[in-house]
Amino acid sequence: KQEVTQIPAALSVPEGENLVLNCSFTDSAIYNLQWFRQDPGKGLTSLLLIQSSQREQTSGRLNASLDKSSGRSTLYIAASQPGDSATYLCAVTYNQGGKLIFGQGTELSVKP
Amino acid sequence: DADVTQTPRNRITKTGKRIMLECSQTKGHDRMYWYRQDPGLGLRLIYYSFDVKDINKGEISDGYSVSRQAQAKFSLSLESAIPNQTALYFCATSPPPGGRTDTQYFGPGTRLTVL
Numbered sequence: 001k002q003e004v005t006q007i008p009a010a011l012s013v014p015e016g017e018n019l020v021l022n023c024s025f026t027d028s029a030i031y032n033l034q035w036f037r038q039d040p041g042k043g044l045t046s047l048l049l050i051q052s053s054q055r056e057q058t059s060g061r062l063n064a065s066l067d068k069s070s071g072r073s074t075l076y077i078a079a080s081q082p083g084d085s086a087t088y089l090c091a092v093t094y095n096q097g098g099k100l101i102f103g104q105g106t107e108l109s110v111k112p
Numbered sequence: 113d114a115d116v117t118q119t120p121r122n123r124i125t126k127t128g129k130r131i132m133l134e135c136s137q138t139k140g141h142d143r144m145y146w147y148r149q150d151p152g153l154g155l156r157l158i159y160y161s162f163d164v165k166d167i168n169k170g171e172i173s174d175g176y177s178v179s180r181q182a183q184a185k186f187s188l189s190l191e192s193a194i195p196n197q198t199a200l201y202f203c204a205t206s207p208p209p210g211g212r213t214d215t216q217y218f219g220p221g222t223r224l225t226v227l
Binding site: 004009032034041042043044045046049089091093096097098099100102103104105 | 206
């Protein structure tokens with residue numbers, strides 16, 4: 001069964017810290033992997049998308065890496081801010097335009 | 113204005129009632145999806161539609177039905193609501209595959225409570 005797991009389920013850090021969120025997937029034959037941010041009452045927003053042929057993607061203070069062979073991805077957030085507090089979800093697809101399979105999410109709290 | 117809207121945003125109902133959740137989008141996408149989110153379980157796909165005449169079951173379609181009234185509208189119905197259908201429901205849309213962006217765009221969610 002194709003599954004996605006995110007660890008930890010929740011994380012609390014002081015403002016300014018660099019942090020890493022983890023995502024693992026059981027079937028490594030992914031087409032792409034995405035990281036989403038979920039804010040209460042505002043749905044999900046796509047942060048970064050990594051194609052299976054890529055190793056990483058960067059956007060501002062965010063960097064996502066992909067290691068297909070080991071079935072892992074990480075989301076690195078540099079110099080965290082209270083505005084980064086949200087739930088972060090990882091999702092994979094196994095073909096172009098295919099269904100998203102989501103992890104359970106990591107709830108991040110950045111304390112001022 | 114939001115590209116993907118959902119109504120209602122919150123709903124409390126009783127066991128056995130019929131409930132309809134509505135989704136509208138202004139992105140011009142053919143592909144639309146309904147998900148539910150439960151604590152600790154992430155998002156799971158209920159139904160999806162790749163165009164007005166196409167409806168497909170997702171991972172957890174039992175107890176649900178959908179209607180694609182137009183390209184911009186996709187409704188989810190619970191024919192006879194039960195308490196374990198209490199969840200956060202999301203609608204999403206996506207462009208055709210292979211374009212510049214291969215992602216889905218989500219609505220704000222509907223929080224449904226079945227008593």
